Amino acid sequence: MSENTVFTENAPRRVRSPTLADVQEAAARIAPHIHRTPVIRCTAIDEMVGASLYFKCENFQKVGAFKFRGACNAVLSLSEAEISNGIATHSSGNHGAAVALAAKLRGTSSVVVMPNNTSAVKQAAVAHYGARIIHCEPNEDSRTRTLEAIIEAEGRTLVHPFDDVRVIAGQGTAALELIEQEPDLDIVMAPVGGGGLLSGTATVVAALSPNTNIIGAEPAGADDTYRSFRAGHIIPVGVPNTIADGLRTTVGELTFPIITRHVTDIVRVSEAAIVEAMRITWQRTKLIIEASAAVPLAALLEGTVDARDARIGIIVSGGNVDLDALPW
Known part of the structure; x- marks a missing residue:
């Protein structure tokens, strides 16, 4: 384990962070119980964003999410x-x-x-x-x-949703698989709420593919990580207002310093873009994804990430959708 200093609006304190070895140990521990999820391509979406996208389908994971x-x-x-x-x-x-x-x-x-x-x-x-x-x-x-x-x-x-070294290490195993399945990516993207997935992803990608940019995507209506990333300390989300229900929580004290150390940028997207990205994914890939999982693609569709001719891995975080309350 490595250590980071957590800077909140209160006093700083030392916390432990997971390492690549922790993620690798987690991968061995959970291997008998999880699915090794596929990576899919979609030519139509590639053409829309001007890049080559590789969707890591955690919507196929047990419980329907990473x-x-x-x-x-x-x-x-x-x-x-x-x-x-x-x-x-x-x-x-x-x-x-x-x-x-x-x-x-x-x-x-x-x-x-x-x-x-x-x-x-x-x-x-x-x-x-x-x-x-x-x-x-x-x-x-x-x-x-x-x-x-x-x-x-x-x-x-x-068992905290994100501010737990063991949880972060487990979430990082999705990126570990992605790098094995599709090496030499220019960018890896993941949605960010509490930051467990993004910090685990960043731990792996920074260690195994240091030239790859790591980008977190967040709804504008719950943009605490975006604001915190720029301020250098955690700014709580307050009252979130987004369809992406999995991203309504504030970034964690353990996940935030990992994000600030390894992540290239945090971008935010509109609600309209989230819904459009969700719809396009359903229509073009035939994947059922939830709103939170659509946020990285929404950033590409809105042009908030320079994706031109890039190879981009996207961790599709989940596919648990209320079919009686679709946003279109």
């Missing part, structure tokens, strides 16, 4: 004592389902704190995998206070 990689690595890393009273987390959906499934694999129980505006399909998935759902208000403070109360009352072990 989140199972991190949750699986974290839960499998826990001792028997740590799982004796069960696991708890907060989530807008995909991480909750991932923790619930990972807990089931370990033979323990799980509780997931979820905002009361979470989509019905994501709540149903979390319940399906066996977690008990506790609702909270749709803001960061309510999530945190509700989760802390559950942990104190029931003695459960926290």
Whole structure:
């Protein structure tokens, strides 16, 4: 593990960061339990953006999202004592389902704190995998206070959605596969909310492909990482306003310094572009992706990233969509 200094609006503190070796160990640990997801191409979309795109399809991952990689690595890393009273987390959906499934694999129980505006399909998935759902208000403070109360009352072990070295290392295994499947990429893109996927991706790409630019994409209606990246310290998201429900949380104290160290840029995109990118992906690739997964392509379609003639890997983060509430 390496160390970073976290600069928040309060005092700085030292935290540990995952290394490439941690990601490689995570890959070996979770290999029997996850899918090695494919990379696909789409000539029509290439022509739209003037680049060669390589879509890493984490919408085909177990629970329908990359989140199972991190949750699986974290839960499998826990001792028997740590799982004796069960696991708890907060989530807008995909991480909750991932923790619930990972807990089931370990033979323990799980509780997931979820905002009361979470989509019905994501709540149903979390319940399906066996977690008990506790609702909270749709803001960061309510999530945190509700989760802390559950942990104190029931003695459960926290598996944080992104600010956990084991989770970040697990998320980084998607990029590890991508670099193996498609080496020599000019750019790797991932959406960013709490930053677990982007920081894990950056850890891997910076180590294995140092000439590759790493770009995070974020909704303009939840642009805390964009603003934080430029300010040099974390600026909380406040009240997010975006269809990309997986990206409504503030970047983490552990993920942020990894992002500032390795990521080339953070770009933000409009809601209209997110919906259009989601629609184009459905129509042209026949992949079902959720709004959060469409954000990197939205950045390319809006021209906020210079993609001309580049080879670009995009981690398609998930495909859990409420088919009764499509945005078109």
